[in-house]
Amino acid sequence: FLNLLKVIRGSGDNRLVTPYGLAITGNIIAVSDWDSHQVKKYSLNGNFISKIGSYGNNNGQFNFPSGLGFNNDKILYVIDLWNYRVQVFQADNTFGYSFGSRGSGPGQFQYPVRIAFDHNNNVLVTDLYANCIHLFSHGGQFIQTINCH
Secondary structure (H helix, E strand, C coil): CHHHHHHHCCCCCCCCCCEEEEEEECCEEEEEECCCCEEEEEECCCCEEEEECCECCCCCCECCEEEEEECCCCCEEEEEHHHCEEEEECCCCCEEEEECEECCCCCEECCEEEEEECCCCCEEEEECCCCEEEEECCCCCEEEEECCC
């Protein structure tokens, strides 16, 4: 991990400007980088592998990527904070699909920040402003909201 710290202070495409979220699967580290509006992937020894995204609201673009995680199948889920959605990417960085939208209804977000997975690969997303956890299937279908106020 010490080599990864050098990347944060490095230069060029592999440099992390404002690292926020972190996820690890196998020997891949994915980091959400707020100010570049990208997710960057590194090897465990800090070598840059690839990047996903740019600023915007189209598929594969981000407006402040925040929490992220890999499910059991090594599929990457990224919370796209100000686009109020979760974007899903295959191992080769190909965009798969997205789910969620802005609002206070079922499956909608006010301020999504963290993501986790249960043993069935269902997706749990914390929503800071709504004070709740949203539960989705691994395919992004809304299941229920837990503890909303």
